Amino acid sequence: MSAPLLDQLIAALRILPGVGPKSAQRMAYHVLERDRERAAELARLLAEAVEVIGRCESCRDFSQDPLCRVCQSSGRERSQLCVVESPADRLAIEQATGFRGLYFVLLGRLSPLDGIGPQELGLEHLGQRLAAGEISELIIATSATVEGEATAHYLAQLARRHGVQPSRLAQGLPLGGELEYVDRGTLSHAFGSRAEVPR
Amino acid sequence: MSAPLLDQLIAALRILPGVGPKSAQRMAYHVLERDRERAAELARLLAEAVEVIGRCESCRDFSQDPLCRVCQSSGRERSQLCVVESPADRLAIEQATGFRGLYFVLLGRLSPLDGIGPQELGLEHLGQRLAAGEISELIIATSATVEGEATAHYLAQLARRHGVQPSRLAQGLPLGGELEYVDRGTLSHAFGSRAEVPR
Numbered sequence: 001m002s003a004p005l006l007d008q009l010i011a012a013l014r015i016l017p018g019v020g021p022k023s024a025q026r027m028a029y030h031v032l033e034r035d036r037e038r039a040a041e042l043a044r045l046l047a048e049a050v051e052v053i054g055r056c057e058s059c060r061d062f063s064q065d066p067l068c069r070v071c072q073s074s075g076r077e078r079s080q081l082c083v084v085e086s087p088a089d090r091l092a093i094e095q096a097t098g099f100r101g102l103y104f105v106l107l108g109r110l111s112p113l114d115g116i117g118p119q120e121l122g123l124e125h126l127g128q129r130l131a132a133g134e135i136s137e138l139i140i141a142t143s144a145t146v147e148g149e150a151t152a153h154y155l156a157q158l159a160r161r162h163g164v165q166p167s168r169l170a171q172g173l174p175l176g177g178e179l180e181y182v183d184r185g186t187l188s189h190a191f192g193s194r195a196e197v198p199r
Numbered sequence: 200m201s202a203p204l205l206d207q208l209i210a211a212l213r214i215l216p217g218v219g220p221k222s223a224q225r226m227a228y229h230v231l232e233r234d235r236e237r238a239a240e241l242a243r244l245l246a247e248a249v250e251v252i253g254r255c256e257s258c259r260d261f262s263q264d265p266l267c268r269v270c271q272s273s274g275r276e277r278s279q280l281c282v283v284e285s286p287a288d289r290l291a292i293e294q295a296t297g298f299r300g301l302y303f304v305l306l307g308r309l310s311p312l313d314g315i316g317p318q319e320l321g322l323e324h325l326g327q328r329l330a331a332g333e334i335s336e337l338i339i340a341t342s343a344t345v346e347g348e349a350t351a352h353y354l355a356q357l358a359r360r361h362g363v364q365p366s367r368l369a370q371g372l373p374l375g376g377e378l379e380y381v382d383r384g385t386l387s388h389a390f391g392s393r394a395e396v397p398r
């Protein structure tokens with residue numbers, strides 16, 4: 001028996017990950033009771049973000065410009081390319097390690113049963129970057145899941161076809177774990193002790 | 200090194216209760232990756248809600264109309280008035296009990312140290328409703344916290360001054376517990392076995 005608009009808002013909040021009916025309700029009441037000005041600002045930013053933010057032409061990370069800030073930067077080491085599954089994974093590596101190279105963001109991992117193949121992950125574009133000759137090491141930072149490993153295997157083969165050395169984060173990652181949720185220390189250690197992929 | 204707009208969105212999401220830096224980041228990536236259309240809809244509803252939703256003139260609950268749907272309804276028992284601290288508490292009682300009377304929503308509880316007195320809770324308006332003579336029972340459903348009890352004490356005195364019988368939810372509520380989070384069974388039982396407030 002709440003106001004219809006309020007019901008709609010509560011339902012809409014549930015698109016956010018981890019938000020169930022109870023917390024959606026609490027969120028709606030909270031912003032109406034205490035924080036209307038900042039809620040209006042959130043609404044404006046959300047509308048603008050989904051409108052404006054696209055993909056970086058070079059690394060496929062989220063970007064409001066054709067090239068993201070990392071790819072634009074003149075201070076990055078262009079001979080190392082680190083492949084990650086998601087923007088969150090890229091951010092985790094950026095924050096946990098001293099890596100100063102470039103990235104490639106898959107936004108997913110190979111999963112033939114779900115119709116996600118090399119094309120969906122932009123691997124043709126990755127192949128072109130590898131072919132260009134600037135990259136000497138492809139650091140494969142996909143997650144330690146079955147699909148992440150299959151993706152890593154595919155990427156290692158792709159790198160070798162272009163004469164690029166593939167490496168894989170050390171198996172300090174907890175097995176089956178999502179890279180994004182690994183603690184900084186573990187992630188930093190695994191990144192530092194990455195190994196060449198044996199033939 | 201994310202796009203500035205994305206950083207702003209992640210920061211803005213933290214106004215939502217229970218959302219820390221990590222989950223704000225996950226939410227932003229999630230809507231950008233998977234659900235832009237529904238995220239735009241959420242942005243629209245949020246902007247409209249904070250603009251349009253005010254307070255019901257009669258019960259002070261959230262409402263986009265001058266009178267909320269409960270107060271407008273001809274099917275409610277107008278001799279019973281239930282006082283709750285928040286819209287969430289009102290909804291919890293509505294869903295857990297068979298109560299068919301009307302409500303009064305304090306949006307808070309007496310807390311002199313925080314500058315929250317009878318005026319901030321609209322108790323003058325409540326006094327006018329009690330004085331109008333239509334109400335025979337004031338059901339006090341404030342929470343079982345120290346401030347909730349102090350508020351209940353004040354409300355009971357206010358009711359008696361207007362010749363209205365105050366009652367209080369039975370002490371089946373867990374002590375110190377927030378009413379909103381009580382399970383339905385406990386809440387329903389406590390509501391059903393409410394007792395007259397002894398003099």
Ligand SMILES: [Zn+2]
Nearest residue numbers: 056059068071
């Ligand atoms: Zn980029």
Ligand SMILES: [Zn+2]
Nearest residue numbers: 255258267270
């Ligand atoms: Zn009302």
